[in-house]
Amino acid sequence: MDKQAQRIEQTLPGAEVERVGEGIKLTLGENSVRFDTNKSSLTSTAKKNLDKLVTVFNEYPDTNIQIFGYTDSTGAVDYNLKLSEKRAESVEMYLS
Template identity: 75%
Template structure:
């Protein structure tokens, strides 16, 4: 499991270098430094998202970074997400679990969530794998989950956009039917957008047919983190 995304790592390194070189921060404590770094990180992330929304920003990574709180509170949330990410990785080893900022990007490829050809119906194997994630989602109930559906480039873009949305909705419907709150979920179909592999090969197309989750803190988790930080 990746512990931190390339984007987040670059931000931490650049921001950390900036602040450690500032004479004015040498006498501050860790909490004050964390809050300062978080504030600047929020500004940098905001700039990154501002430049990329509309150019592939509507993705799992974009959704996670868009919900960043920053500061010490963001650090508290990040610690909780670390634990959740480890449990997801243990529950479903075939999934790609990536900690990004203050949230989690979860990629379920065809090995984890498969649909019948040209249909949005979940296979029995897909349902079994989603069942493995449900206890983790129940334990960490104070999160919001955006589900993104993707296809390969076979067929028309319009058809794939519709199919990807239906597949994301099928995943949501299954999880809600198993007892998870519907209010936690949003669904988005992105069709052939943002391929993670070449559509020129069978293997690449298989990787592009996927479902991604963006897991972020809901308002209750944020408020609880604020209370914890204030103790």
């Protein structure tokens, strides 16, 4: 694993870090970035964990990031799709 992936693992234990080709797939579990039910606003814990990642991203400014949001399976599919998009947008806005 390369230095950036190692730094991510050290910075945010519990994050799943996997090298995929030229990129890194980073999966943050619900303990890292959690949302309240039916909400897309970041919790204080989520912000603290994202702040930790920002330090690593700043060390590697050429990093391109794709963000995907998820929901549970409760509720209508269309609603959950929109909610997952809003959650991903919340993370994107916070990181930028």
